[in-house]
Amino acid sequence: MxxxxxxxxxxxxxxxxxxxxxxxxxxxxxxxxxAVVLLFAVFSITAKxxxxxxxxxxxxxxxSTTTLMGIGVTFTIITAGIDLSxxxxxxxxxxxxxMAAIAGVPIWxxxxxxxxxxxxxxxxxxxLITRLKxxxxxxxxGMMMVARGLALTITNANAWPAPEAFGxxxxxxxxxxxxxxxxxxxxxxxxxxxxxxxxFILRKTRMGRYTYAIGSNEEAARLSGIRVGWxxxxxxxxxxxxxxLVGVILASRMVTSQPNSATGYxxxxxxxxxxxxxxxxxxxxxxxxxxxxxxxxxxxTVGLTMQGANYFMQQIVIGLVVIGAVAFDQLRxxx
Amino acid sequence: xxDVILEVQGISKAFPGxxxxxxxxxxxxxxxxHALVGENGAGKSTLMKILSGVYQADEGTIRYKGRxxxxxxxxxxxxxxxxxxxxxxxxxxxxxxxxxxxxxxxxLTRLGTLNEKKMNREAVSILERLNLRIDPTITLNxxxxxxxxxxxxxxxxxxxxxxxxxxxxxSALTESEIDELFxxxxxxxxxxxxxxxxxxxxxxxxxxVDRISIFRDGRYVSTDEYSSIxxxxxxxxxxxxxxxxxxxTRHNVPTTEKILEVRNVVRRGVLHDISFDLYRxxxxxxxxxxxxxxxELARAIFGADPIESGTVTMNGKKLTSLSxxxxxxxxxxxxxxxxxxxxxxVRMKVAENVSLxxxxxxxxxxxxxxxxxxxxxxxxYVEELAIRTPSLLQVVxxxxxxxxxxxxxxxxxxxxxxxxxxxxxxxxxxxxTKFAIYELxxxxxxxxxxxxxxxxxxxxxxxMTDRVIVLHEGSLEATLVTxxxxxxxxxxxxxxxxxxxxxxxxxxxxxxxxxTQP
Numbered sequence: 001m002x003x004x005x006x007x008x009x010x011x012x013x014x015x016x017x018x019x020x021x022x023x024x025x026x027x028x029x030x031x032x033x034x035a036v037v038l039l040f041a042v043f044s045i046t047a048k049x050x051x052x053x054x055x056x057x058x059x060x061x062x063x064s065t066t067t068l069m070g071i072g073v074t075f076t077i078i079t080a081g082i083d084l085s086x087x088x089x090x091x092x093x094x095x096x097x098x099m100a101a102i103a104g105v106p107i108w109x110x111x112x113x114x115x116x117x118x119x120x121x122x123x124x125x126x127x128l129i130t131r132l133k134x135x136x137x138x139x140x141x142g143m144m145m146v147a148r149g150l151a152l153t154i155t156n157a158n159a160w161p162a163p164e165a166f167g168x169x170x171x172x173x174x175x176x177x178x179x180x181x182x183x184x185x186x187x188x189x190x191x192x193x194x195x196x197x198x199x200f201i202l203r204k205t206r207m208g209r210y211t212y213a214i215g216s217n218e219e220a221a222r223l224s225g226i227r228v229g230w231x232x233x234x235x236x237x238x239x240x241x242x243x244x245l246v247g248v249i250l251a252s253r254m255v256t257s258q259p260n261s262a263t264g265y266x267x268x269x270x271x272x273x274x275x276x277x278x279x280x281x282x283x284x285x286x287x288x289x290x291x292x293x294x295x296x297x298x299x300x301t302v303g304l305t306m307q308g309a310n311y312f313m314q315q316i317v318i319g320l321v322v323i324g325a326v327a328f329d330q331l332r333x334x335x
Numbered sequence: 336x337x338d339v340i341l342e343v344q345g346i347s348k349a350f351p352g353x354x355x356x357x358x359x360x361x362x363x364x365x366x367x368x369h370a371l372v373g374e375n376g377a378g379k380s381t382l383m384k385i386l387s388g389v390y391q392a393d394e395g396t397i398r399y400k401g402r403x404x405x406x407x408x409x410x411x412x413x414x415x416x417x418x419x420x421x422x423x424x425x426x427x428x429x430x431x432x433x434x435x436x437x438x439x440x441x442x443l444t445r446l447g448t449l450n451e452k453k454m455n456r457e458a459v460s461i462l463e464r465l466n467l468r469i470d471p472t473i474t475l476n477x478x479x480x481x482x483x484x485x486x487x488x489x490x491x492x493x494x495x496x497x498x499x500x501x502x503x504x505x506s507a508l509t510e511s512e513i514d515e516l517f518x519x520x521x522x523x524x525x526x527x528x529x530x531x532x533x534x535x536x537x538x539x540x541x542x543x544v545d546r547i548s549i550f551r552d553g554r555y556v557s558t559d560e561y562s563s564i565x566x567x568x569x570x571x572x573x574x575x576x577x578x579x580x581x582x583x584t585r586h587n588v589p590t591t592e593k594i595l596e597v598r599n600v601v602r603r604g605v606l607h608d609i610s611f612d613l614y615r616x617x618x619x620x621x622x623x624x625x626x627x628x629x630x631e632l633a634r635a636i637f638g639a640d641p642i643e644s645g646t647v648t649m650n651g652k653k654l655t656s657l658s659x660x661x662x663x664x665x666x667x668x669x670x671x672x673x674x675x676x677x678x679x680x681v682r683m684k685v686a687e688n689v690s691l692x693x694x695x696x697x698x699x700x701x702x703x704x705x706x707x708x709x710x711x712x713x714x715x716y717v718e719e720l721a722i723r724t725p726s727l728l729q730v731v732x733x734x735x736x737x738x739x740x741x742x743x744x745x746x747x748x749x750x751x752x753x754x755x756x757x758x759x760x761x762x763x764x765x766x767x768t769k770f771a772i773y774e775l776x777x778x779x780x781x782x783x784x785x786x787x788x789x790x791x792x793x794x795x796x797x798x799m800t801d802r803v804i805v806l807h808e809g810s811l812e813a814t815l816v817t818x819x820x821x822x823x824x825x826x827x828x829x830x831x832x833x834x835x836x837x838x839x840x841x842x843x844x845x846x847x848x849x850x851t852q853p
Contacts, residue, residue, distance in 0.1 A: 204703050204704050205698070205701075205702045205703055205704060206694040206695075206698050206702040206704065207702060209687065209690075209691070209694060209704060210694075212680075212683060212687075213680045213683065213687075213691055216680035216681065216682045216683050217676070217677075217679065217680045217681060217682075219676060219677045220676070220677055220678055220679055220680050220691075221680065221691070222639075222659060223637075223639055223659050223669060223671060223677050223678070224659070224663070224691045224692040224746070225659045225660040225662070225663035225664070225692050226660070226691070227660055283680070283682050283683075284682070
């Protein structure tokens with residue numbers, strides 16, 4: 001699966017017209033965004049109540065989880081890495097935050113503790129990858145098991161109820177005007193803010209530029225004086241902190257510790273990134289693409305559910321979409 | 336008239352925006368080595384790709400063994416007996432030699448499993464046809480590059496090739512390995528194989544070439560018996576004008592101001608106790624055979640590879656930690672030998688590559704990039720270095736080799752480097768662009784930059800440097816003043832034979848003292 005999404009390299013490297021270049025990226029974005037609009041239109045027509053304010057808002061709320069995790073994992077994929085641990089990190093950070101709140105820590109501090117635990121997991125991943133030179137796949141696979149095990153251990157595999165105030169982050173809304181507009185949930189606002197912030201980091205800051213440079217040519221980046229190790233560690237921390245954010249949000253929505261939650265979410269996040277045009281070979285990917293990718297998954301899930309398709313059917317359709325999106329990209333790059 | 340095996344008539348090929356080949360004709364005889372030369376962009380590679388079925392011609396005909404043919408892919412060409420060996424080897428490092436030769440058509444046992452015995456036996460017989468003794472069971476990546484190339488040739492031959500195209504086969508080889516390759520080529524020629532030999536190294540052609548065809552700007556210029564044409568004529572036809580001089584007139588005057596002091600650098604098994612100085616405005620050459628440790632020394636100074644002991648002092652200040660980022664901050668730049676692998680982020684844009692080593696120069700203190708400042712900086716160097724690119728936002732991969740090299744130079748100039756280390760700056764670059772790069776190096780020295788130039792081409796060392804350090808197996812053999820030395824003297828030191836030119840062996844004693852006076 002590692003070379004599914006790479007633009008073809010020809011041996012000479014610089015044949016005229018070999019690269020899609022700028023217009024190709026713009027076209028990609030246009031096409032994937034078009035796919036979202038099309039899906040939305042199809043479900044609006046075919047599924048009753050799909051295109052209602054309530055449903056759109058709940059779609060955004062549900063998608064915020066995949067989006068936040070997808071944005072995080074996009075950082076690591078751009079450096080030609082991967083983070084498989086984020087699903088488990090979601091569970092671990094959520095349970096730690098809940099246990100802290102139960103132990104009497106002020107609610108907002110318990111949320112921050114959740115984020116910090118995420119940061120520590122990311123730091124550990126980063127150190128394993130840059131200092132011990134483990135392949136990212138292996139390092140984060142190990143972390144995936146360790147984090148899950150820790151979550152189960154500290155909760156004794158139980159769902160502990162959190163103090164009621166703990167639930168505000170995941171369940172409260174703003175701009176509520178009564179029945180006609182149920183308000184925008186905090187997680188949706190957080191998703192929007194994080195997306196803009198991360199887009200800014202990747203596109204407008206040195207750290208972002210270094211991220212792309214490492215994915216494009218790590219040795220050239222190193223010889224250009226970039227401290228490759230630190231940039232990678234930064235990327236894994238970003239990824240895991242976002243997973244921690246999701247962990248806190250999910251725990252808040254449930255108002256309980258859920259050590260078994262978010263199993264397999266990392267794969268949804270990676271799927272969102274890949275649908276959005278991120279290359280597993282590194283050097284290519286955008287926050288915008290990943291947001292669109294996760295909304296494609298979200299719309300499909302909600303739309304198919306409303307049409308009465310069962311969970312198994314949804315899995316089949318989303319799987320085909322992942323394959324189709326990348327295959328389409330490959331064919332277009334070849335042409 | 337000898338037996339013509341391959342005849343090309345009026346071939347043209349266009350890519351979007353470029354006419355790569357324009358009405359090209361040329362013929363190849365059995366049992367000859369036919370050199371194909373021309374600058375980058377002359378159309379050699381395109382023609383080879385058409386002959387080997389990678390591209391299809393827009394117009395024109397190809398006659399092979401008397402029949403008109405048209406290959407749709409490289410497999411067809413290969414099966415018909417036209418093999419091609421690219422500059423980059425197409426082998427699988429982790430498989431055995433025999434497995435590489437027979438990949439895709441492995442002999443099987445009756446049970447359908449791999450017949451290793453038969454494969455190894457046949458591999459040996461193929462290798463023997465080239466007079467090569469290579470163990471077929473050895474893993475490929477344990478062989479030196481030259482032997483790997485022989486394996487590639489053997490693989491080609493195992494398809495019973497009658498025509499073998501070799502694209503820059505010597506670019507990664509040492510002198511003695513090149514001799515081995517030439518022996519193999521002679522063996523092949525004597526067996527009646529027709530060989531098309533593409534090379535930028537015009538000097539080496541005299542050892543093997545029977546005829547030579549010259550291309551320029553996608554057009555065919557001429558074909559001659561090699562014995563009836565001079566090197567000068569070849570170069571003139573390649574560039575389409577007379578090159579009065581190969582190197583620019585040197586105006587740079589080395590100062591006595593010591594900019595870099597390297598002392599007792601040791602990297603176990605690679606560099607043995609090396610010390611030298613570099614002065615402002617000086618061009619210092621690193622000469623030596625392949626594997627002598629020239630690049631390794633440069634990389635050690637730059638901090639790209641760790642060293643066991645030794646010091647690097649710049650402008651009187653000792654560098655405490657040796658790492659690329661520390662060196663760059665101190666003002667040292669290293670332009671590596673392999674642009675693509677080590678010098679450029681090829682999928683990123685020109686402007687992004689130029690600013691990569693000095694992001695602080697185009698961003699705020701908080702690390703936010705100013706696109707405007709980045710483009711301004713890039714524009715300045717594109718103009719100054721005459722980089723030919725359709726736009727500042729062009730992806731670097733789409734530029735020619737010479738222009739990619741200039742982008743790397745631009746990157747380091749933008750860091751305001753005080754010392755530039757050029758590692759084989761003209762490798763794989765055509766004659767015309769070479770001169771532009773020499774001019775640039777000379778100008779930088781004139782402006783007070785200290786230059787270290789690593790080169791395998793001795794004329795380049797003699798033509799461009801003020802002093803030259805000769806390395807042999809990781810040891811510094813001699814420090815010579817360029818204008819007082821000769822190609823022979825450098826070669827003697829490089830071979831570890833000491834001075835050896837009649838003068839008593841004072842090679843080591845004349846280190847450092849001898850310098851051109853300002």
